[in-house]
Amino acid sequence: MDVHNKIQEVLAESFQGELPREGDVETIGEQEILEALRKKGIVDDIMQQLQISGTSESHEERLPWQQTLSTKPATHHVDRESTFQTVPLNKASVDPTRRYLYFQLTGGKAFLEHLQEGEPLPGRQCSTFTIHIHFRGQRFKTKPVPCACDPDFKEGFLLELHDQKGGDASRMADATTLLAMSDPIHLVLIKTEPSGDTTLLSSNHLDWRTVLCCDFARQSIPVELMGIGEENKVPVGIIEVKLEVLPIPQQILSNEVIATQVNLERSRVSERERLFLVYAKQWWKEYLQIRETHQNRLVKIFAQDENAANRFVCLYVKPLRAGRLLDTPRQAARFISVIGFERSSTVGGGQPKEQWNSSHAFLCKNRGDCEDHAILLCNLFLGFGLNAFVCVGTKVKGAAHTWVVTISPDGLVTFWESLSGHRYIHQPVNPDDPPSVQLPRPQYPFRTIGCIFNHRTFYANCQPSDNVDVCCFDLHDESLWKSMSPDAIQSVCGTSSQSLWPHPVPLISNLLDSSLASNDLELQLRALVVDQRKDMGLTTVWDDELSYLLNQALAAYELERSTGVTAGNEEFQHAIRKAIPDGHTFKGFPIQFVHRNARRAFSTCFRQVDLKNLS
Structure with missing residues (x-):
């Protein structure tokens, strides 16, 4: 808008005949001019176009966690996800009454497996690293960084340090609480x-409390993955x-105090x-005394996690609430079924070694074995209030398998295959029924089924037959x-007893x-x-109207998988x-x-359909 000309036009129109002649002492007052401009809406138009900005701090005067990291994409990396992601407009607010841990990644080095990799060409896709972070129910992840011997990790995250217990929830955590x-x-x-394709390279647990003994509560450390x-x-x-x-605690702790606390927790x-291992050995001995064939049943008490540490299987299960992300248990089953299936790989030949990943590692990798799927599905079912258990047994061909069972208050037993939803x-079969009974x-x-468990209970099948049918x-x-x-299970599975997984890993919304x-x-x-039909000497013509009609069928198939209810088939048929000619x-x-x-x-579709027959 040309402000100068606009003001002249308003003055000429509003004060026509009132403008002073040369030599006159009378002048039009400032208030009269402003009132005329306000009546014509000029003042409002000018104010809407003005951008008022406060006094900005220099980049050097800001704290590191206040500096905005550059969002300019790297020229040597093409992030396919960014094309389909919606960026949230509002940033999370910082509560001044709470304390935070600013976790900053400043770089990487000694990734020797990628020592021979050169600089990626501009615009060419390359393999990338992503670091996922979980802390006290908070999840973050870095932007994809091209794989290199010295990957350029440059990102920071604010992790909330707040104690929700009792009266401590209303005040800022002090050094003792931290x-x-x-x-x-x-x-x-x-x-x-x-x-x-994704690969899980490392899973590391970092004890951050050493920062409490440093000056200004600030510390730089190398972390070996x-x-x-x-x-x-x-x-x-x-x-x-x-x-x-942040803010800096008033009290700085000594190294001896922190080391004493850590050693006490570990002990x-x-x-x-x-003590639980002693109890588990005695319990297993009693189980074998019931029937000698029990030693051949799949009763899984301990399982190795991604770091090859043996853990009690009940530790993997924790009730998980999905909030508004998943509305029903059947939606949860559908969600778990679309996560990729992949058996744990080993170097060389032989039988793949069993590995139960933590829920965080499983979600980050977005693929895993049947145990990972079943555990996460059981966690969601428990969050929905169902009486759910993880089942360990075998499939029809004798291969070891894991699935989920829910038992209703009236005794209805439902099996859930986590890989398919x-x-x-x-319906149990009574082996004593006469042959005439159908x-x-x-x-x-x-x-077969060997045992079932959740976060509070563990049951081993001691029936004469472990066949699922009977x-x-x-x-x-x-x-x-x-x-x-239950007391023995609670001693190792209680919230105060767990050192690595005290909080369930929350689901996060998909920005896709x-x-x-x-x-x-x-x-x-x-x-x-x-291209395929061209190689066959065929031409291709697309029918956009028919393509649009097929959306109805796809939506109906997805609804049926999510809810078990078939809908919309009649309209699609009509x-x-x-649309199809006679x-x-x-x-x-x-x-x-x-x-x-x-x-x-x-490629999968082409193997199942002969395109020549569809031409």
Whole structure:
């Protein structure tokens, strides 16, 4: 807007005939001019266009956690996710009455596996590193960084330090309260290939409390990331970390006080684990005395995590509330089923070694074995208030398997296959029934069951047969199920007894724009189909109207998988019959994928459908 000319026009129009002649002493007052401009709306227009900014601090005067990190993307890395992500406009507010830990990554070094990798070419996709952080129910992750011997990690996060217990919830945590927070910072390093495949490289627990003895509560430390599973003694690389407590505590603790507290906590945990191990050995001996064949049953008491540490299986289970992200248990089953399935790999040949990942590592990797799926599904079911258990047994072909069972108050037993989201109603067979009685045909793929457990209970199957078909799930009958002492389980699974996983890992909302992602995937698939048919000497013509009608079928299939209810089939049939000309036949069937790789999806479809027959 040309302000100068606009003011002249208003003055000429408003004070026509009143403007003073040359030599006159009368002048128009300032208030009269402002009133005329206000009536014409000029003042409001000017104020709307003004951008009033306060006094800005210089970059050097700001604290590190107040500095805004650059969001300019690297020219040598193409982040495919950023195309479909919506960036939140509002940043989380900082409560001045609470204390925070500023966790800053300043770089990485000695990732020797990538020593020979050169600088990636501009615009070319490359493998990336991502560090995921979990601390006291808070989850963060870094931006993807190109894989290199010295990866350029430059990012910071504010971790809230607040005690929700009793009267401490209303005041800022002091140094003594901070020292009592034994929760470590869980760091998970994920490598992502250009194809989208992910690999879990390291899972590290960092004790941050050493910063409480440093001047100004500020510390820089190198963190050595160790490998996974059998490679847990081999370092993957080193990351440089800066820790800072904000605001600075009034009291600075000594090294001796912190070391004494840490040693005391470790000794308590070690003693509880030792006593539980003694109890577990005695319990197992009693279980074997019931029947000699029990030694062949899959009764899983301990399992190795991603760091090759043996842990009681009940430690892996924690009730998890999904908030507004998942509304029903069936939606939770659908959510778990779309997470990729992958068995733990080993170097060389032989049988893959069993590895139960922590929930945080499983969610970060976004793929895992059947145990990982079943545990997370059981956690969500417990959060929904269901009486849920993780089942350990075998499938029809004798392979070890893990799934979930829910038992209703009236005794209805439902099996949930976490890999597919399917649910099966268990109808037990009475082996004493005469041959004339028609036996129900089981639909589930499970054959035997050895034990079931959750975060509070552990039951071993001591029935004459461990076959699922004849299994009775009356858990209160000690002749059918041998239970562990709840006090013994609580001694190692209680919140105060856990040093590594005291808080459940929350789910976070997905920033992926599904509409943009689906459109991009459709364009890629169309291009692949055109190229394939061109090689066959065929031309391709797309019917956009028919493509739009197929959205109804896809939505109906997804609704059926999520809720178990079929809807919209009649309308889809009517629309297809109207769209297909006379003398033509419509053929199609749905295929589900748990990835967004267009080439992999096309290869799977091409193996199942002969494109020549569809031409």
